[in-house]
Amino acid sequence: xxxxxxxxxxxxxxxxxxxxxxxxxxxxxxxxxxxxxxxxxxxxxxxxxxxxxxxxxxxxxxxxxxxxxxxxxxxxxxxxxxxxxxxxxxxxxxxxxxxxxxxxxxxxxxxxxxxxxxxxxxxxxxxxxxxxxxxxxxxxxxxxxxxxxxxxxxxxxxxxxxxxxxxxxxxxxxxxxxxxxxxxxxxxxxxxxxxxxxxxxxxxxxxxxxxxxxxxxxxxxxxxxxxxxxxxxxxxxxxxxxxxxxxxxxxxxxxxxxxxxxxxxx
Amino acid sequence: xxxxxxxxxxxxxxxxxxxxxxxxxxxxxxxxxxxxxxxxxxxxxxxxxxxxxxxxxxxxxxxxxxxxxxxxxxxxxxxxxxxxxxxxxxxxxxxxxxxxxxxxxxxxxxxxxxxxxxxxxxxxxxxxxxxxxxxxxxxxxxxxxxxxxxxxxxxxxxxxxxxxxxxxxxxxxxxxxxxxxxxxxxxxxxxxxxxxxxxxxxxxxxxxxxxxxxxxxxxxxxxxxxxxxxxxxxxxxxxxxxxxxxxxxxxxxxxxxxxxxx
Numbered sequence: 001x002x003x004x005x006x007x008x009x010x011x012x013x014x015x016x017x018x019x020x021x022x023x024x025x026x027x028x029x030x031x032x033x034x035x036x037x038x039x040x041x042x043x044x045x046x047x048x049x050x051x052x053x054x055x056x057x058x059x060x061x062x063x064x065x066x067x068x069x070x071x072x073x074x075x076x077x078x079x080x081x082x083x084x085x086x087x088x089x090x091x092x093x094x095x096x097x098x099x100x101x102x103x104x105x106x107x108x109x110x111x112x113x114x115x116x117x118x119x120x121x122x123x124x125x126x127x128x129x130x131x132x133x134x135x136x137x138x139x140x141x142x143x144x145x146x147x148x149x150x151x152x153x154x155x156x157x158x159x160x161x162x163x164x165x166x167x168x169x170x171x172x173x174x175x176x177x178x179x180x181x182x183x184x185x186x187x188x189x190x191x192x193x194x195x196x197x198x199x200x201x202x203x204x205x206x207x208x209x210x211x212x213x214x215x216x217x218x219x220x221x222x223x224x225x226x227x228x229x230x231x232x233x234x235x236x237x238x239x240x241x242x243x244x245x246x247x248x249x250x251x252x253x254x255x256x257x258x259x260x261x262x263x264x265x266x
Numbered sequence: 267x268x269x270x271x272x273x274x275x276x277x278x279x280x281x282x283x284x285x286x287x288x289x290x291x292x293x294x295x296x297x298x299x300x301x302x303x304x305x306x307x308x309x310x311x312x313x314x315x316x317x318x319x320x321x322x323x324x325x326x327x328x329x330x331x332x333x334x335x336x337x338x339x340x341x342x343x344x345x346x347x348x349x350x351x352x353x354x355x356x357x358x359x360x361x362x363x364x365x366x367x368x369x370x371x372x373x374x375x376x377x378x379x380x381x382x383x384x385x386x387x388x389x390x391x392x393x394x395x396x397x398x399x400x401x402x403x404x405x406x407x408x409x410x411x412x413x414x415x416x417x418x419x420x421x422x423x424x425x426x427x428x429x430x431x432x433x434x435x436x437x438x439x440x441x442x443x444x445x446x447x448x449x450x451x452x453x454x455x456x457x458x459x460x461x462x463x464x465x466x467x468x469x470x471x472x473x474x475x476x477x478x479x480x481x482x483x484x485x486x487x488x489x490x491x492x493x494x495x496x497x498x499x500x501x502x503x504x505x506x507x508x509x510x511x512x513x514x515x516x517x518x519x520x521x522x523x524x525x526x527x528x
Contacts, residue, residue, distance in 0.1 A: 007484055008483075008484075009291070009483075009484045010448075068373065068374065069373060069374050070374070090415035090416060091415065091418065092356060092357065092415035093415060095356075123373065124369045124373065125358075125366070125369075126349075126353060126358075126365075126366040126367070126369040126370035126373065127369060127370060127373030127374075129352070129353040129356055129358040129366075129370060130349070130352055130353065130370045130373055130374055132356040132358070133352040133353070133355055133356045133420075133421050133422070136355075136356055136419075136420055137420040137421065137422070137423065140418050140420050141420075144446060144447055144448050147448045148448065192424075193426065194426045194428060228482070229424045229425055229426050229482065230425075230426050230427065230428070230482070231425075231427070231481065231482040231483060231484065
């Protein structure tokens with residue numbers, strides 16, 4: 001395995017980006033078919049969603065999702081930074097514009113129930129202020145990280161998603177910055193708190209999903225996880241061994257989820 | 267060190283740009299080593315199952331003067347003023363300090379002991395708290411002035427550091443941070459607000475914020491300050507290695523106290 005642990009500094013981050021493997025690994029149709037077969041063998045009644053977080057928690061469910069300033073900050077913060085790459089403005093103004101667009105979507109009827117737009121449109125004024133503060137924090141942090149990078153980067157429009165064929169399973173990989181270097185791509189993912197012992201498997205799961213989500217199956221040469229609150233970064237390389245390990249962890253998580261579901265039903 | 271409140275706290279924190287020192291990225295490693303060596307001297311090679319946790323509040327305690335903010339009403343007031351600071355940091359106008367702060371708080375967290383305590387207050391106590399908070403808010407708003415977006419203000423900035431293989435965890439939340447770590451000169455200023463009068467504990471707390479920021483980003487901040495919304499007093503200190511080394515001693519003393527208490 002290729003897990004690297006570094007301090008989150010400008011030089012360490014650039015070293016991680018610049019020293020990434022030169023040749024990306026490619027997943028074939030046979031790999032996709034094999035994964036699909038394994039997921040089909042772990043059937044569930046409904047639709048299953050897996051991500052790095054579920055791998056890190058070994059399939060244990062958390063609290064039900066609800067929108068809050070904390071859960072909205074990443075969506076709004078990333079969108080604000082993406083906005084800033086096309087029109088120079090302050091972080092605060094970019095966040096306000098993004099909030100305005102989200103609320104406009106709800107008012108004009110283009111958002112579904114339970115969406116961020118709907119929640120924002122019904123939130124009281126002080127909560128909107130707090131959402132702004134959280135999104136400004138996130139966007140400022142991501143902007144500082146991006147300013148450290150010495151190679152071109154972009155804020156992706158969304159996370160990477162992959163629907164496993166005929167297995168009623170959707171995989172999601174978080175990605176906050178995509179760095180292009182020598183014709184390859186390195187993905188940067190930012191998380192709150194500090195990394196736990198299962199942070200490596202989580203990163204590998206994201207790496208595998210990012211490779212699967214790529215149309216040609218090309219894996220990122222390196223997946224870098226940043227924990228700014230702890231000042232730590234971890235990375236895994238896009239090697240076949242790491243990709244296999246990531247896929248195994250995802251299947252194991254599906255098994256653990258089903259086992260828990262069965263126990264609860266019993 | 268004890269200054270009357272300037273017209274704008276943020277202006278005072280930013281100071282004269284031409285006089286700022288070059289960014290210091292070399293000291294963090296040395297401070298971390300000081301901490302690790304000091305912790306080893308206290309705990310030895312043993313790995314604790316339950317880590318010793320150090321927070322700014324751990325350093326405030328143990329002073330001769332009692333911390334008024336440590337009582338439950340004081341903690342509620344502190345949380346609410348923190349919420350107001352967050353709203354002010356993004357340029358929101360505060361119409362009704364108490365109602366706005368409570369609405370923001372409820373939108374931010376699930377119900378907890380403090381919210382339950384707030385809900386249990388009778389009308390008189392609630393009105394008293396609202397009036398009290400209004401006064402604190404006026405003091406804070408006047409001192410803070412307007413926060414320009416170009417200074418990149420962000421609020422409630424968290425930091426966590428695991429030391430001694432996870433046996434010691436340092437946690438911190440800075441109420442307001444301005445400036446950037448990407449500039450060639452030191453520019454990060456840390457602003458902490460307390461609803462009690464300033465005392466010895468506040469000084470330790472402001473040193474701790476600077477230490478945690480240095481450990482987190484490996485970049486030494488420019489200044490650290492603490493502001494009392496009760497009295498309008500502000501203490502501002504330039505951050506240097508000596509100040510951070512003193513904070514390391516504060517942290518080690520807190521760890522020693524907690525370790526000997528177990």
